[in-house]
Amino acid sequence: MGDNPLPISINMFSSASKVKGQGVGSAYEELIRLLKTHLSNEITVRINKYSKSDISHYHTIDPTFYLSTFSKKRGVKVGYVHFLPETIEGSLKIPQPFRGIFYKYIIAFYKRMDRIVVVNPTFIPKLETYGISKDKITYIPNFVRKDEFGEYDNKKRLETRAKLNIQDQFTILGIGQVQERKGVKDFIKLAENNPDMLFIWAGGFSFGRLTDGYADLKKVVDNPPANLRFTGIVDRDQLADYYNAADLFLLPSFNELFPMSVLEAFSCGTPVMLRDLDLYHSIIEGYYIKTDGYDQMDQELKELKNDPDRMAQMKAISLSASDRYSEDHLTEIWLKYYSSLVK
Template identity: 75%
Template structure:
């Protein structure tokens, strides 16, 4: 008998966010690799061996009180502190929402985190370490891959990159993502071309919306804001880029970094501590805007250094590939039902 897993998620309703990408990747993985071992249903309030919650919707919270749910698994993509700089929620609603997040996680029988640094933080909120498992995100090589030189040249021409050194950022346009540093880099490096693929997924609720909207509507001549891009079109932007830069102040395990690795693009990041346990050594670390600006100039002028980080991206993509993670997920679900 297959393991019946009911997925609960509304992540796909809001485009341009990593939670939805991670959720969709997992669904595809299970259906592709284990059609006989795992029976996946989506948002069905029917009896299941395992109910896997990807988002914290109130109706999902209420469903956890039913015995039909089987073993309840919570997928932790964020904590209260990681929402700071993303959404502008006034008090007292912010405190109420943060308490609700932790209450939801405490309703779970088991927790999956995408970054091991979250384990201690969840324990500090009163969740037992024994029920927390770390399973990283992943991407598919047949969706995010390196183009041939001819195809890359064609994409660069179509995106009007021309012969300029091109820096790509991907994600929601918000304070937490460090978009203001990305804008400043464009302003101070007029010889390079900058693309930010992403938009205001949460509209005016986005932290820093007013200031950022002004720049998005009137960017520097060498900076393009694409708005929200369908995920199946992102592979072209990765391949058009010479460097992927994510200047975020706070992240978990960003899908965009894995996608860049998978496309063989050198990666530069603000050197957050939470990256150290998962991808340290695979990216160019920077501390602040000045460091980003210095490293950008160095890497754009040193082809050997650029090629070194292309190779490191290739190595990282193998570690976080679909095939590598497939067996981990099967073992995890199997262990719960035993």
């Protein structure tokens, strides 16, 4: 630690765990566990406490947290940017004028911070356009741990498929909130047009009726085609079963930040197919099957189903990607970052 003989005290501020089935909560819980497990000698962590600290790290933008930023006790204020106004479009249905007010509040919150951490480097120029200096911003990716999301051997995989009532169909898994932004409608259409394959969407309506496209999607969720299953929100400790049971992970999202689900799929050795978004290029380029929309997804699925060699190749690629976003690697990065703030 050099200049810092005492542990660094960090107050973490978050309400992300209150809403189940969203990636912000997963990323937050992983970071807390990493710090407590690997860096307990170097860093002391308190959760949602307003005591004096070296660093206050804000994971969500609650109004009570915003008010706390005016206290002298907060130390260095770090904001974790998981979303911007433009990335909320297609997730939540907020009528005007409240939407405009909410978007202004998001940026006002970020501007209260001394430092910003982004989970995706494409956010840096966007934050600059809102008047936040590039010098304040650091990119630190999400990560997942192998002991929670690991690859099953063939015997365990077959047992898991039997437990989840998956026969010998080619099985495609999607994970995330059921909402327009996630491309769920394309997922449904793929299921309708590929009756010989099994499609499973693990996730639910985390924000209920506020979800964009709720009425249309709810009809299909309540009465899906025979080869499409909606599981509802799945507990995090059961997700590895789904990744390992599936042949392919497909995320047809139109808009993402740094999807935890993709990292979890990599970690389980599940081949990954994505709608190709610009923001993926700087973080996971070369590790996934690119598609530009529904037609290409449909064509790729039909080809992959009959190409075990390519599937094996994509599995190996997923496993190599998971090393980049491992817990050990990110432990070093976070320690270096927090230490630099208190020097």
